[in-house]
Amino acid sequence: MELEDIGGKIRASLDAKNKAREIALPKARQVIRSCSVAIRAVHREKYEEATKHLDEAKAHLVEAQNVLKDYPQIYFAGFLQDAEKEYSEGRTTFALVTGAPLPEPDELGIGYPPYLSGLGEAMGELRRHILDIIRRGKLTEGERFLTIMDDVYYFLISFDYPDALTPGLRRITDLARSVMEKTRGDLTTAMRQHDLRNAMDRLEGKLSASR
16 A cells, blocks of 8 residues: 555656656747747848747747746756757847847846857858858958857857856857858958959959050
8 A cells, every 4th residue: 555655646746747748848849940940031031020930939938948847857858958049049140130139048038058059059040141141242241240250259168167057068169160260261262252353353444444
């Protein structure tokens, strides 16, 4: 009888945790999907659509957070932090590209480590935006966004903490640096090509005038 009583309490507790996990896990996955669609919309300059999907992601994230708030073992198991990181990436990408104020983690309702990781991963999206700018010939604007990348990178490396406190941040920051340097090289090459074309056009103009 004692084992049955003990087993009943344990089973009830585990059933409740498992039910919460089964509710939260698909919500977290939906957050990631919605943020991915939102980022794609940002690159297509469909900002209203991006906002709609980011708002959807927020609603799913809050639901997942609420259902897990009494179960910290599951709350911090990792999948919810992945969703928070993707939400951070979506919101910070939107802000950096559109020039909106950068949202704070408390404003987004997410943990500080996922916020930092999401901001770091947004550097890849900012590189994509800069490459689009280069293709349109807006090199000065590209320089401005490269400066933003530089600022974000130096902000991230200021958080020199053990991986136990900021999981994965050091790796993400290293990748952000690599992305930034590649982008700097691409922009420098594009600017030199632009200057060369201008010089050739000027020379051709002078030769034509002297004929």
